[in-house]
Amino acid sequence: MRNRVREQRTQQGLSQADLAAALGVSRQTVISIESGRYLPSLPLAFAIARYFGLTVDKMFDPDQEAGT
Amino acid sequence: MTTFIRPRLRKPAVTASAGLLFAVAWLVRGGPLWWVSILAVIATAVRVASLYRMGGEDTDEGALVGSRADERQKVVGLRSRALACHFAMVTAFIGLTAAIAIRGNWWWPFLIILAVTGFGYLLGLSSYGSGEPDSDDDANLGAQRSPLQR
Numbered sequence: 001m002r003n004r005v006r007e008q009r010t011q012q013g014l015s016q017a018d019l020a021a022a023l024g025v026s027r028q029t030v031i032s033i034e035s036g037r038y039l040p041s042l043p044l045a046f047a048i049a050r051y052f053g054l055t056v057d058k059m060f061d062p063d064q065e066a067g068t
Numbered sequence: 069m070t071t072f073i074r075p076r077l078r079k080p081a082v083t084a085s086a087g088l089l090f091a092v093a094w095l096v097r098g099g100p101l102w103w104v105s106i107l108a109v110i111a112t113a114v115r116v117a118s119l120y121r122m123g124g125e126d127t128d129e130g131a132l133v134g135s136r137a138d139e140r141q142k143v144v145g146l147r148s149r150a151l152a153c154h155f156a157m158v159t160a161f162i163g164l165t166a167a168i169a170i171r172g173n174w175w176w177p178f179l180i181i182l183a184v185t186g187f188g189y190l191l192g193l194s195s196y197g198s199g200e201p202d203s204d205d206d207a208n209l210g211a212q213r214s215p216l217q218r
Binding site for chain 2: 028038044
């Protein structure tokens with residue numbers, strides 16, 4: 001599943017550690033989500049989408065493979 | 069159970085308790101090998117110190133040891149424990165089979181490990197599963213109709 005976490009984070013000039021602290025998760029988890037190796041739980045997906053002011057379906061695209 | 073202890077100290081505290089219990093067991097046993105209890109205390113102290121140090125590292129292992137894992141790290145920890153349990157079951161089965169084949173009288177510890185891990189697996193299924201294998205789909209109850217049935 002492709003997501004726009006990295007794109008949104010870099011647009012806002014945030015580091016992975018900043019985003020991790022804002023979401024209450026580890027930096028390693030942000031890295032895993034960005035690379036598509038880990039699919040976040042529904043509450044975390046909502047937290048990520050809300051943080052960037054987007055909806056979950058705008059943030060995560062189930063029709064596209066990660067890295068495409 | 070250990071929530072009253074600071075997160076970073078929880079695993080080291082559990083390890084220290086287990087190590088000290090082991091050392092006391094050797095001491096109570098007595099005999100010429102009583103000094104093994106001293107070795108156990110030293111090994112426990114080294115392990116506790118290394119766990120405390122690891123608990124402060126910015127890694128998945130550090131987060132798990134430091135009891136501050138997030139959802140992904142908890143999943144990683146659970147999968148690792150599941151794999152360890154799988155290895156224990158396979159090893160116990162091999163041990164039990166080998167003991168039976170060569171008529172060894174040391175088969176029962178393997179049987180106990182196999183029984184306990186198997187019971188744990190079944191307990192997990194009943195605790196974490198839905199627990200309602202025969203419940204009907206809402207659509208069959210007549211209370212609500214699925215939009216697909218209209």
